[in-house]
Amino acid sequence: MSATPHRRAIRGLTLIELLVAMAVGLVVVLAAVSALTVARRGFTTVDAASQLRDNGRFAADMIQRIGVQTGYRDVFFAATPRQPTTTDPAPSIMGFNNAKVNLTSPLTSSTARPATEAGTGSDVLIMRYQPAQIHTMTVSSTDADKTMIDCAGNAPATVADINTTAARDALMASVFSIGVNQGEPTLMCTYYDSATSAWLSSPIVQGVENFQVLYGVDGVTAGTATAAGAASPNVPNAYLRADQIGVSGNSTATNANWRRVRSVRIGMVLRSAKGAxxxxxTQTFYPFGPTKGSATGTTGSAFADATNDPGTVFQPTPDGRLRQTLTFTIHLRNDQGL
Incomplete structure (x- = not known):
């Protein structure tokens, strides 16, 4: 009689009780995995967004740093007038629309970008400036003060002898464009490497898939030579593409128009890794910002031209990436004249 209650107390689970317990446990595990997955994905998104902001800040800082130098000339040349000459020196700022860098001659020509290549519709921006000399009592030194750098961070150790005619127009250059690095569209820096006597390109920020440039000009009409002696209050009254500043068949007029550039408006689209x-x-991005062209205009219409400048209206294929636009304007503080 006393054994029966004892046997009932120590008996195991029935099959139904075991199945119910397993089902409850499975629900708990699935809920935990789901919560972990959501948390992990949220962390990935936040981390990617933070990385995009950091990349954007770095790219803007670098371009603005070079923009501040654009048009700079050593005090010796800035303080002395240019003598009459037939030489037409290259402008301090210029670029190419919807193109990529030509490493053979990046300052005078560009290469067409295939429609299938990353960065389609992106532009090329060229900024030139003069390294500063360490001035001495005898002004015979050719040592540079190393305050002027190119987009790769290189500072020249020497400058041209200021007593030579060619020294006045001896400029260093930084070229910004979109290239492909490790399979990703990347903001590239092209610079002249004195050690190898060749133009080299190095990555600045990976994940930049759209790079747009407009030039704030003073008194320039698209595709037209500016009248000699035209007033120049140094305030931009229009923003033009690079191909609108050039004058077909007239390099002198083209250079004169480039010298009337007073500011540069930059627009970029940056992207994260997949899965962020x-x-x-499907999203549409306006690298030059959401400003409307008129009160009744559509978002981004102020600087967008899908027909002549397709990169200004950018609609990438949905691929699970985060994207961010970056827009800023650089006002050139150095005289862009001769």
Whole structure:
């Protein structure tokens, strides 16, 4: 009689009880995994967004740093007038629309970008300036003070002898464009390497898939030579593409127009690695910002021209990446004249 209750107390689970316990446990595990997955994905998105902001800040800082130098000339040349000459020196700022860098001659020509290549519709921006000399009592030194750098961070150790005619127009250059690095569209820096006597390109920020440039000009009409002696209040009254500043068949007029550039408006679209976005939707980006061309205009219409400048209306294929636009304007503080 006393054994029966004892046997009932120590008996195991029935099959139904075991199945119910397993089902409850499975629900708990699935809920935990789901919560972990959501948390992990949220962390990935936040981390990618933070990286995009950091990349954007770095790219803007670098371009603005070079922009501040653009047009700079050593005090010796800035303080002395140019003598009459037939030489037409290259402008301090110029660029190419919807193109990529030609490493053979990056300052005078560009290469067409295939439609299938990353960065389609992006532009090339060229900024030139003069390294500063360490001035001595005898002004015979050719040592540079190393305050002027190119986009790769290189500072020349020497400058041209200021007593030579060619020294006045001896400028260093930084070229910004979009290239491909490790399979990703990248903001590239092209610079002249004195050690190898060749133009080299190095990556600045990876994940920049769209790079747009407009030039704030003073008194320039698209494709037209500016009248000699035209007033120049040094305030931009229009923003033009690089191909609108050039004058067909007239390099002198083209250079004169480039010298009337007073500011540069930069627009970029940066992207993260795949899988960072919470969803994949078709999006349209306006690298030059959301400003409307008129009160009734559509978003981004102020600087967008899908026909002549397709990169200004950018609609990438949905691929699970986060994207961010970056827009800023650089006002050139150095005289862009001769």
């Amino acid at each position: 976005a919470q969803d994949s939707q």
